[in-house]
Each structure stands twice: as C-alpha cells, then as structure tokens.
Amino acid sequence: MRTLVLSIVVMALTLLGAAHLVAAQSNDEAAVAQAVEAFRNATLKADRSQFEALCADQLSYGHSAGRVENKAQFIDGATSGRSTWKFITLTDQSIQIVGNTAIVRHTFTGESERDGKTNPVKIGVLMVWHKPDGQWKLLARQAVRLEEPRTN
Numbered sequence: 001m002r003t004l005v006l007s008i009v010v011m012a013l014t015l016l017g018a019a020h021l022v023a024a025q026s027n028d029e030a031a032v033a034q035a036v037e038a039f040r041n042a043t044l045k046a047d048r049s050q051f052e053a054l055c056a057d058q059l060s061y062g063h064s065a066g067r068v069e070n071k072a073q074f075i076d077g078a079t080s081g082r083s084t085w086k087f088i089t090l091t092d093q094s095i096q097i098v099g100n101t102a103i104v105r106h107t108f109t110g111e112s113e114r115d116g117k118t119n120p121v122k123i124g125v126l127m128v129w130h131k132p133d134g135q136w137k138l139l140a141r142q143a144v145r146l147e148e149p150r151t152n
Contacts, residue, residue, distance in 0.1 A: 029095045032102040032129055035136040036095075039127075040088050048079045055138045056130060062142035064123045083114040102129040102136065108143065122146050 035054060042050035052075065055061075059071040069077065093106035104127040112119045128140040 028097045028102065028131070032095050032097070032104060032136055033093070035129060035138070036090070036093070036104055036106075036127065039138060040090060043078065044085050044088055046079045046081065046084070048075060051075045051078060056132075059138060060140045062140075064143040064145045083112050086111040086113060086118070100131040101139075102131075103127075104129060107146065 038050060039054050041047070042054060055071050055075070057071055059069075059074060061069045061071075061074040063069070088108065088110035090106045090108055093104065096103045104125075106125055106127075108121065108123045108125045110121045112121060122145075123143040124146050126140075126142045127138060129136045130139040131137070
C-alpha cells in the first residue's frame with residue numbers, strides 16, 4: 001500500500017512539475033509573440049527607440065537580398081526615412097522556446113515605398129530571440145525571398 005501511495009505522490013509531483021514547465025513555456029511564447037509584434041510595429045513606424053530596446057547589441061540582421069547588418073547599421077537603415085512601410089502582415093508564425101532562446105519563423109508580407117515606387121514584399125523570416133536578463137531581445141534575423149508558385 002505504501003508503494004502505491006508513494007507512486008501516486010511521485011506521479012502527481014511529476015505532473016505538477018510538467019504543468020509548471022508548460023505554463024512557463026507558454027508564458028515565454030506569449031512574451032516572444034509580443035516582442036515580435038512590437039518589432040513589426042517599430043518597423044512600420046521606423047521607431048529608433050523601440051528598435052534600440054528590442055535588439056541585442058550583438059544583432060546579426062540578414063536581409064533577403066543577402067546583406068547582413070549589425071545593430072547600428074540595421075537601426076540606421078530602418079529609421080533613415082528613405083523607405084516607408086505601408087503595411088506588414090505576419091502569417092504562419094511558429095515559436096519554439098529552448099531555454100532562454102526562442103526560434104521564430106513566419107511569412108512576412110508587406111508593401112514598402114521608396115522614391116515614389118511601391119514594392120511588394122513576401123519573404124520567409126527566421127528570428128532568434130534571447131532572454132539574457134528577463135527581457136526578450138532579437139539576436140539574429142534572416143530573411144529569404146519566397147518563390148511564387150509555378151503554374152503549369
């Protein structure tokens with residue numbers, strides 16, 4: 001009987017621990033989703049202070065054309081005013097938490113304007129977020145152009 005009771009207690013504690021881990025992970029997933037949304041809004045508004053707050057000092061920011069920028073280069077370019085975003089939509093987003101790191105993938109669809117010309121954008125994005133001191137920061141981002149489906 002003791003063995004049965006002990007087994008039940010151990011199972012209950014294991015389940016509670018697993019539930020706590022799942023709750024912590026879903027809290028982190030929600031916090032990362034909020035950070036991604038804040039980054040999308042900062043991009044739309046070309047908000048330098050938001051980018052400063054959201055990006056890690058070690059940022060590696062890869063564009064779909066192959067150009068890679070550090071934090072200062074990215075923020076300078078994103079807030080220069082040379083190009084503006086009319087809209088940005090993120091779809092098919094997935095978030096995977098691994099310790100203090102989050103891997104985010106989504107499809108980025110938008111429309112930018114530069115020199116009076118409108119440019120449609122559809123890219124696949126991989127973002128790596130890190131939580132060194134309790135706040136999620138963008139550590140790396142890489143985009144790739146998505147091919148339009150071929151019709152035969």
